[in-house]
Amino acid sequence: MINDPTTLSAANLFTSASAIWLAGLVIIAVGRERVKSNFLAFLMLAGALLTLGGAALSWNQSIEYNQLQYISFGLVPADSIVDSLSVPFLGLLGILASAAAVASPCHVDSLNSQGKKGHYWKLTFIFLIGLQQVLLAANGIAFLVFWEIMSLSSAGLVAADHVRHRAQRAAFAYLTATRISTAFITAAFLWMHQNTGSWSLSSWHFGTEQSIVAAALLLIAVCTKAGVWPMHVWLPLAYPEPPGPTSAVFSGLVGNISIYLLMRMLLAGECHHLGIAYAAIALGTISALWGVLFALMERDLKKLLAYSTVENMGIILTAIGVAILAHCHNLDTIATLACAAALFHTLNHGLVKALLFLGAASVERAVHTRDLSALGGLAKNMPWTMLCFFIGSLSICAMPPMNCFASKWLVYQTFFQLSFANAPILERAMSLAMVGILAFVGALSLACFTKAVGIAFLGRPRSNAAAKAKESTTSGPDGLILAQVILAIACVMIGTSVPIALDGLAPALRHLTHDQFVIGSTLFPIPQGQLALVGGILVSSIYLFVLGGRSVDVKSYITWDCGFGPLSTRAEETGSSFSHPIGRIFSQILQLKVTTEISGKDRRHFPESVRVETFMTPILETKLYRPIMGLFDWLSASLVRLQTGSIHIHLLYVFLTMLLLVFLGTNI
Amino acid sequence: MILDTFEALAMVSAIFAILILGTTHLRTNLSFYSLHTMAIAAVTAWIANITHEDHLYLVAAGVFIIKSWGIPWYLNSVIKKINIGTDGGAFIAAPLSMHLGALMLGLSFMISQQIPGLIGEPDSRLGSTAAMSILFTGVLLMLTRRAAISQIVGFLVIENGIYLFAVTQTHGMPLMIEMGLLLEVLVAVMVAGLLLFNIKKSFEHIDVSQLTELKD
Numbered sequence: 093m094i095n096d097p098t099t100l101s102a103a104n105l106f107t108s109a110s111a112i113w114l115a116g117l118v119i120i121a122v123g124r125e126r127v128k129s130n131f132l133a134f135l136m137l138a139g140a141l142l143t144l145g146g147a148a149l150s151w152n153q154s155i156e157y158n159q160l161q162y163i164s165f166g167l168v169p170a171d172s173i174v175d176s177l178s179v180p181f182l183g184l185l186g187i188l189a190s191a192a193a194v195a196s197p198c199h200v201d202s203l204n205s206q207g208k209k210g211h212y213w214k215l216t217f218i219f220l221i222g223l224q225q226v227l228l229a230a231n232g233i234a235f236l237v238f239w240e241i242m243s244l245s246s247a248g249l250v251a252a253d254h255v256r257h258r259a260q261r262a263a264f265a266y267l268t269a270t271r272i273s274t275a276f277i278t279a280a281f282l283w284m285h286q287n288t289g290s291w292s293l294s295s296w297h298f299g300t301e302q303s304i305v306a307a308a309l310l311l312i313a314v315c316t317k318a319g320v321w322p323m324h325v326w327l328p329l330a331y332p333e334p335p336g337p338t339s340a341v342f343s344g345l346v347g348n349i350s351i352y353l354l355m356r357m358l359l360a361g362e363c364h365h366l367g368i369a370y371a372a373i374a375l376g377t378i379s380a381l382w383g384v385l386f387a388l389m390e391r392d393l394k395k396l397l398a399y400s401t402v403e404n405m406g407i408i409l410t411a412i413g414v415a416i417l418a419h420c421h422n423l424d425t426i427a428t429l430a431c432a433a434a435l436f437h438t439l440n441h442g443l444v445k446a447l448l449f450l451g452a453a454s455v456e457r458a459v460h461t462r463d464l465s466a467l468g469g470l471a472k473n474m475p476w477t478m479l480c481f482f483i484g485s486l487s488i489c490a491m492p493p494m495n496c497f498a499s500k501w502l503v504y505q506t507f508f509q510l511s512f513a514n515a516p517i518l519e520r521a522m523s524l525a526m527v528g529i530l531a532f533v534g535a536l537s538l539a540c541f542t543k544a545v546g547i548a549f550l551g552r553p554r555s556n557a558a559a560k561a562k563e564s565t566t567s568g569p570d571g572l573i574l575a576q577v578i579l580a581i582a583c584v585m586i587g588t589s590v591p592i593a594l595d596g597l598a599p600a601l602r603h604l605t606h607d608q609f610v611i612g613s614t615l616f617p618i619p620q621g622q623l624a625l626v627g628g629i630l631v632s633s634i635y636l637f638v639l640g641g642r643s644v645d646v647k648s649y650i651t652w653d654c655g656f657g658p659l660s661t662r663a664e665e666t667g668s669s670f671s672h673p674i675g676r677i678f679s680q681i682l683q684l685k686v687t688t689e690i691s692g693k694d695r696r697h698f699p700e701s702v703r704v705e706t707f708m709t710p711i712l713e714t715k716l717y718r719p720i721m722g723l724f725d726w727l728s729a730s731l732v733r734l735q736t737g738s739i740h741i742h743l744l745y746v747f748l749t750m751l752l753l754v755f756l757g758t759n760i
Numbered sequence: 761m762i763l764d765t766f767e768a769l770a771m772v773s774a775i776f777a778i779l780i781l782g783t784t785h786l787r788t789n790l791s792f793y794s795l796h797t798m799a800i801a802a803v804t805a806w807i808a809n810i811t812h813e814d815h816l817y818l819v820a821a822g823v824f825i826i827k828s829w830g831i832p833w834y835l836n837s838v839i840k841k842i843n844i845g846t847d848g849g850a851f852i853a854a855p856l857s858m859h860l861g862a863l864m865l866g867l868s869f870m871i872s873q874q875i876p877g878l879i880g881e882p883d884s885r886l887g888s889t890a891a892m893s894i895l896f897t898g899v900l901l902m903l904t905r906r907a908a909i910s911q912i913v914g915f916l917v918i919e920n921g922i923y924l925f926a927v928t929q930t931h932g933m934p935l936m937i938e939m940g941l942l943l944e945v946l947v948a949v950m951v952a953g954l955l956l957f958n959i960k961k962s963f964e965h966i967d968v969s970q971l972t973e974l975k976d
Contacts, residue, residue, distance in 0.1 A: 737972040739911070740851070740903055745897045754892075757875035 105146035106182075106228060106678070108141040110221050117217040120210055129200040132213050133571075136193035143224060150174045151704030152599055156230065167234045168291045171748030173230035175294070175481050176599035177308075177360060181345075181352050184439055187582060188446050189220055195337035195450060198565055203456070210672030211252060216338050218245040223345055227352070230279040231291040235353075239277070242349070243270040246342055251335040259333050266330035267591035269316050269323065273350070276718035277312035280306040280357075294577045307368045315352035320409055321379035322712055324402045331401065332462065336572065342577075343397070344446035347405055351438050353414060358432060359604045363416050372443050377526065379406025380533045384473050385678055388540040388671045389708060392447035393462040394452045395435045396544055397445065398490065403537060405443045407503060408434050410526065415604075423513050425612060426606055431604040432615050435597060437499035440586065444487045444496060448492075449577035451481035454572050455548060458521065463545070465666035469553035469650075474563040478549045480576035485541040487583050490534055492626030495586040495593075495760030496617050504530060539674065547667045550651035554661050588621035610739035668706060683709040766806040769892035769922060774865060775797030777897040777917055781921055782858035784847040786839050786909055789833045793913055796894075797828035803887075804927055815935040816927075822942050823923075832918065839909060842960045847907040848967055857904050861897050868892035889927025895921030908959060908966040911972050912952045919945055939944045 116135040120127055127621075154175035161169040173183070190439065222242030229235035247270065251263035284296045285308040298307050314320075319327035329509050334342045383402030390396040415430035454477045455470065456462050471478045485495035490501075507530065510523035553559035564570040569577070586593050594612030601610045652664040675684045685707045691698030736742075780789050802826040808816030822872035839845075850857065853967060872888040898917030923941070926933060961968050 254841055494953060592922050687948045714870075740969060744898070750899070754871055 100157075100210065102146045102149040102155055103159055103172070105142045106160045106172070106174070106224065106297070108145065109142035110224055110290075112139040112142065113217045113221050113280070115287065117214055117221075120213040120217070124210065127207050129197045129209070129213075130514075133193050133196045134201075136196060138214070139220065139519065140186050140189035140193055143182055143189065143441075146174070147179045147182040147186060148184050149676055150180055151596070152176070154603075156214070160225075165237055168231045168233050170225075170234040170237075171230035171292075172225075172228040173294065174228060174236075176603045177356055179229045180430060180439055180597060180600055181348065182224070184347065184348070184442050185220075185223055185341075185345060186228065187443065187579070188341045190618055191446065191450065191575040191578050192216070192337040192577065195453075197332065197458075198571040199336045199453075208252070211248070212335055212338070213253075214247040215245045219249060219341070221247075223341070223349065229688045230293060232285065232293060233291055233659075235293065236278060236281065239349075240274060246334070246346060249335070249338050250330045251341060253333065262329040262333045265326040268320075269326040270331075273313040273317035274325075275514070276309045277353070279521050280309035280313065283309065293478065294360075296357065296361050298358055298361040298365070298625040303363075304365045304367065307358060307365055308371075310354065311368060311371060314350040314354045314407070314536065315375060316612040317406045318409075319398075319402050320375050320405050321382045321538035322380065322404065324383070324405075325710075325713055325717060327402055328395045328398040331398035331449075332392065332452075336450070337456065339394075339449045339453055340446035340575070341448045343401065347401060348438050348442045349496075351405070351408055351434075354409075355431075355434065355438075355604060359412065359415055359419075359434075360731070362419065362606065364420055365679070368416065369413045369416035369420065372416065373410050373526070374521070375400055376406040376409030376411075376413060379403070379409065381406075381529065383659075383682075384533050384536040384673075385681060388536055388543065389675050389682055389684070391454060391464050393435075393464055393467070393544060393669055394449065395462075395547060396540065397448050397452060400537065400540065401445055403533060406447070407500070407530070407533070408438050408441070411503050411506060412619050413508060417515075417519065418510070418513075419485045421486060421513075421515050424605070425595075426506060426509050426513055428601060428605050428607060428610055429502060429509060429615065430569065431741070432594065432597065432612070433489060433499060433506050433599055434603065435600055436502060437496070437592065439597075440487070440495040440499045440583075443579060443583055444484050447480060447484040448488065448574060449594065450572065450576045450579065451477055451484060455481075455561075456571075457572065458563060459555070459557045461555070461557065464556070466555040467548040467553075467558050468551045468555075468661075468664075469549075470561055471549040471559060473561045476569055476573045477563060477576065478545075480580040481549065482545055482575075482582045482697070483583060485545050488589065489541050491540045492618075493620045493627075495590070496584050496618065497587065498590040498618075500530075501618070502615065503713065536674065539671070542651075543667055543670045546643050546651065547665070547670060551664050552650055552652075552659075552661045554664075554666070555597045561638075567732065571574065574665070590616045590618075590623055653720075673707075681712050683707075685709075716719070763885070764886075766803045766810070766928070767886040767890070768929060769799050769803045769806060771886050772917055773797075773803065773920075773924070774893045775892040777891060777920075777924040778858060778865065779896045780913065780917065781897060781904075783853055784850060784854050784905075786846060786907070787836065789910065789913055790839075793916065794832040796822065796917070797920060800876060800924055800927075801828060802934060803924065803969055804852065812933050813931060816931070818935060819927075819938045819942075822939060826942050826946055827916070827920070830946065834949065835909065835912065838956055842956060844909070844966065845909065847905050847976045848902045848907050849906055849909050850966075851906070851969075852904045852934070857900060861893075861900055862894040864900065865893040868896060869962045882894070884928045888925060890908065891925035891928060893921075893923050894918075895926060897921070906967045906969050908937060908952075908956055911968060912949060912956075915952075916945070939960070 116132055120132060129180055153525055154173065156171070156173045158169060158171045160172060163170040185460065200209050200212060219242060222245055223239050226235060227239035229238055247263055247267050250266050251259055253259040254667070256262070285291055285304065287302050287306070288296055290296070297303070298482070303607055316323040331339070331343055380403045383399045383406055387396050387399035387403060390399055392735050411430050411434035415427050415434060418424070418427035418430055452462065454474070455467065458470070458474060459467060461467070483494070487496045490497045504527060507523040507526045511520045513520070564573055593615035594615050596612070598612035601612065603607055650658070653659050687705050689703040690699045692698060773796045774791050776799060780792045780796070783789060800858060801820045804816055804820035804823060808814065808820060852860070871888045872885050872892060875888060890932065896917055898914045898921055901915035901917060905911065963970070
């Protein structure tokens with residue numbers, strides 16, 4: 093197998109990408125301030141492009157190699173495997189890492205301390221190596237090792253701005269979440285190893301009775317790491333924190349890697365447990381609703397994006413749940429559709445979320461805040477960011493002809509098909525209900541991104557900083573803008589050529605469904621690209637020939653003036669007021685309270701001052717997590733009493749432990 | 761039950777260890793410790809004789825010289841210098857703890873009948889009984905005595921128990937490891953002796969039950 097020239101060269105490309113990133117790490121560690129950031133960005137880009145090239149070479153065939161076998165983890169050496177499932181994710185890694193590399197120099201040059209620069213480069217390189225090797229890992233041990241490298245380095249990235257209390261809190265929350273998920277993954281891997289006697293990921297099958305424990309453990313681990321309700325509380329804290337360019341890789345891949353793990357284990361491993369399927373669908377649905385509601389109410393631009401990740405992870409999880417369900421009922425068509433939906437949406441969401449996070453980073457760089465109530469009117473000063481953010485928003489709201497439209501369409505299609513399929517009546521009813529819920533979630537997410545774009549970029553600037561915002565550090569568009577443009581082009585290209593993209597994913601789908609006759613392009617029969625082209629020509633010709641002739645009647649207003657004439661900055665629509673009506677409907681879940689205080693002598697007719705305050709108490713944090721944390725505090729305070737400080741008592745512990753072990757060992 | 765000679769010697773050493781529990785007079789303790797270690801050296805030599813593993817003679821000699829002469833002599837000189845004759849007080853009265861030690865010997869016999877997988881040739885259940893009893897005796901000594909010097913003796917007794925277990929069940933480890941262990945014990949005792957001086961100098965006593973700073 094290793095002698096095949098394509099195999100060898102693909103393997104070489106992956107290994108050299110890692111080697112280049114490792115070299116970058118060494119160079120920055122040794123060279124310190126002498127190293128130019130452009131050079132390091134070039135190394136990062138080279139590694140990313142090599143990964144992309146390797147993914148392209150191994151697109152259609154699975155290759156196994158062990159070029160890293162000299163790194164032995166005791167039980168097994170670090171074998172690598174590139175199969176059709178890991179290739180799309182490697183491709184995504186390549187694209188996102190390229191974008192991050194392009195955006196890096198201007199970010200690093202704007203940092204004022206050498207320590208921060210070194211911190212950025214080192215952790216980014218380690219993070220990329222970890223990500224790539226996780227995707228390449230062929231056995232459980234290698235997977236866990238690189239998973240840890242990835243998790244810990246990304247925790248370092250979350251703590252990049254570690255003097256701030258906010259970043260410290262985020263880093264601790266993120267660390268807790270990754271610890272929990274690693275613990276569960278380790279337990280699941282050990283369980284599977286105990287059942288099968290092998291460490292190889294591809295030899296684990298989840299069709300047996302005993303494997304349900306491992307499947308459940310994996311589901312918990314993935315829900316924790318991907319940020320699915322109710323384990324998502326770390327996500328809005330941690331996602332906004334990594335520095336601009338890496339936030340693209342972080343937001344686009346950290347959650348997706350765990351989805352990749354779930355696909356590799358439960359879908360490719362032929363999971364046949366109805367309970368797991370129901371759990372996945374239920375958690376995914378709640379997560380989608382919860383995420384989009386909180387995203388809508390969020391004032392912080394990046395936190396809004398983070399909650400939208402919660403929503404999309406929920407949608408992907410429901411699709412995976414349906415795929416398992418369909419496996420159980422032997423509904424092959426639906427299984428294929430669901431797998432395609434989950435995989436395609438995962439990739440699209442990764443791409444789009446990275447684009448949106450880069451946009452938010454660009455806004456934050458220009459205005460130095462992410463608070464929507466201090467933004468506004470950025471469209472004039474930041475046209476490129478506006479355009480790219482708009483494209484990303486269109487896509488994530490599943491507007492045709494964008495890429496997420498295709499994947500969400502597949503999700504809907506899955507549920508429609510399931511409701512007409514030969515399945516138990518309850519499941520059919522559930523899937524019909526799911527269509528409604530998905531439509532509702534889609535509408536809310538449209539509202540949410542209307543708010544994000546409309547409040548941040550349109551209207552009047554709500555602060556001085558927003559009025560004076562400058563898009564780029566140089567005269568032309570700089571790296572950060574360029575990176576957004578790259579990702580936006582990728583989104584549009586995938587969106588307009590969905591059949592080609594799905595054909596490209598066909599090997600992965602065959603791997604997931606074990607169905608050798610999957611043809612990707614037939615899954616999505618809408619000629620979206622052509623329609624978009626025709627529609628675009630039609631709209632522009634109407635604009636040119638019909639509206640263009642009567643341009644005298646057109647008056648221009650600022651967006652939120654709503655045709656009334658110039659409102660002042662304070663009177664125009666804010667993010668909170670935009671989302672308030674929907675917030676009122678769901679005030680029970682959101683714990684939204686509004687207090688209005690009108691004061692003055694004749695306060696009914698001539699109020700002197702009006703004071704309105706809105707409060708939102710995060711229900712999950714206060715009602716669920718705070719008691720749990722309290723319990724842990726109490727437990728550890730009780731445990732500390734064991735530590736008396738007396739040597740004799742400590743010796744007694746040793747003695748009792750020894751006795752216990754002896755009795756356990758001899759069955760007396 | 762026919763007692764092999766080395767098993768009888770191991771039992772003798774266990775009984776000497778239990779006798780250490782019976783008095784709080786430190787120099788008597790050390791004399792008993794010396795006798796107890798001599799018995800262990802004899803066990804080692806006897807096993808060397810049975811199994812024809814010549815390196816065990818060397819180990820026996822090492823144990824005899826370092827553990828049963830060197831260490832007691834050194835600790836004796838420490839006791840003389842810090843001028844303390846008896847252990848200030850025991851949590852359990854000395855005669856009672858000696859009887860406890862005897863009970864432990866019975867318990868060890870019960871345990872060693874149950875240990876699975878003792879397949880050494882000779883399969884010495886009695887050797888392991890003695891070893892485990894010595895181990896328990898050492899722990900008991902550390903648990904019940906207040907003076908720091910008794911803690912050192914207790915530690916040495918535990919170490920002897922582990923060594924005896926290894927030598928009766930596996931016929932000793934390679935020479936290098938045995939010698940390393942001996943050296944380590946020697947160094948540990950030296951350091952502990954030096955620490956004793958310092959404890960005495962700083963606190964005017966060597967009562968470890970009053971040293972309770974070992975916590976956050």
